[in-house]
Amino acid sequence: MTLGVIRSVGERAYLELESARLFLDAGLARIESPTVLLSAATAMLRYGTIAAGLRLSAARYGGRTALIDELGSLTFAELEDRSNRLANAWQARGLKPREGVAILARNHRGLVDAVFAAAKCGARIILLNTDFAGPQIRDVASREGTDLLVYDAEYAHMLDEVAPLRGSYLAWTDEPNENSLEALIANGSPAAPPSPGVEPKIVLLTSGTTGTPKGAPRQEPKSLALLGGLLSKVPFRAGEVTECCAPMFHTLGFACGMLTLGFGSTLVVRRKFDPQAAIDSIARNKATTVIAVPVMLARMIDLGGKGVTGRDLSALRIIFVAGSQLGAQLCREVTATFGPVVYNLYGSTEVAYATIATPDDLAIEPGCVGSPVLGARVEILDDAGKRLPTGKTGRIFVGNFAQFEGYTGGGHKEIIRGLMSSGDVGHFDSAGRLFIDGRDDDMIVSGGENVFPAEVEELLYTHASVREVAVLGVPDEQYGARLKAFVVVHAGQRFTEEDVREFVKTNLARYKVPREVVFLEELPRNPTGKVLKRKLLEA
Known part of the structure; x- marks a missing residue:
């Protein structure tokens, strides 16, 4: 039984059917050839959801541009081929299912290659924060069980004491060598890797704003309602273009990057965020969606009118924002600059998603985070665990299909009646919109x-x-x-x-x-x- 969400078999059936309808509306479900269906089904059975999403997109849209970074573009067929070659190279070097593949990389093809290859190996995929100091990197890498390390050359000086059993490999470097991903990909077998016999696991790290970052592992999604929840609020569509400014080691950037590629859309990434470069890229690539955290939007707004003058942003339909509190004033400023395209997600590394504020919500209450998405329950509880009435501030508890399994080193978020604490306090207004009043330990x-x-x-x-x-x-x-x-x-x-x-x-x-x-x-x-x-x- 999923945490506090499903109250009956009928409710589960409704959620799955409604999610399927949303898939149709988004252009994800369509009549396919037997070859495409067999390819996707085989990948799902062999490797799990993440790798199957890429395989399906490669079968459907092989020649379409999948990824654009500072090195150029890759098609879906090329991404699929690269991940096969890299997975085979790693398996030849001894990588086994359930072993840990830690990735310390900025947003670029190397990170994407490593994620898909590790998924095909049935690995634990550990996404390390590129802002960590050396001691944090070493502590987390050791604690989470790093058997193979992928890293950008700029972080090499912090990794002297990290010596994974299966080796360390450069994801981004100006001087490719035999231990770079590009070298392994060039020499690896393009054949589909053998099934690892287990599904991969994703380990995301908490932000560590007040203490040591913790590993928050989760299984791959098993329900259509996971994506149905997002599609119930945000009009993502297949075959579009997404500019992902948010770091992909974080839940927001990672989930949206995988979603984009699974949708057969083009993912545009850059190693370092620059507000003017991002706006120029949105215009140049006719991006329909931007994935960002609030401070990135604030930096775009700081540019003033000159930042957007002369740029054609007419294709932009969605600015999907999360990661920290957006705030009413910044919401107004972003809307005034880019139009009514802001969708504000509330969630956390542990609880995943809870609510999403649509442009209609934000036009009325720019400080809100919207109402619960399809398949999620959100309740406001007092210190005794009793549900509070509308307008009263209390602790926020969430139930959905994507919550974490508990911290790697032990411990868990508080759970009451199947609902997990988000760590925040807030209240609902009379229209069912949620407002975040602060952290429960900030009061x-x-x-x-x-x-x-x-x-x-x-x-x-x-x-x-x-x-x-x-x-x-x-x-x-x-x-x-x-x-x-x-x-x-x-x-x-x-x-x-x-x-x-x-x-x-x-x-x-x-x-x-x-x-x-x-x-x-x-x-x-x-x-x-x-x-x-x-x-x-x-x-």
């Missing part, structure tokens, strides 16, 4: 009053002088706790500590006014845009 009690820093952040972000802001609770001898604001001001603007306090006092209750304000050049963030609170507290 402070200041002078006897409950305060969520996120509310103060959201207000300060609306001020014309503020480029970025983060508000944290810190200990206070007199009040128990107090708010401390970290503010980045737009170039050429003047905004003082007194201005901050006065602006908050004018708009919110007095006890929500930050008692301390620190001005910074920029906020420390991880690649998915989340503010690194531990670094702020050290400042």
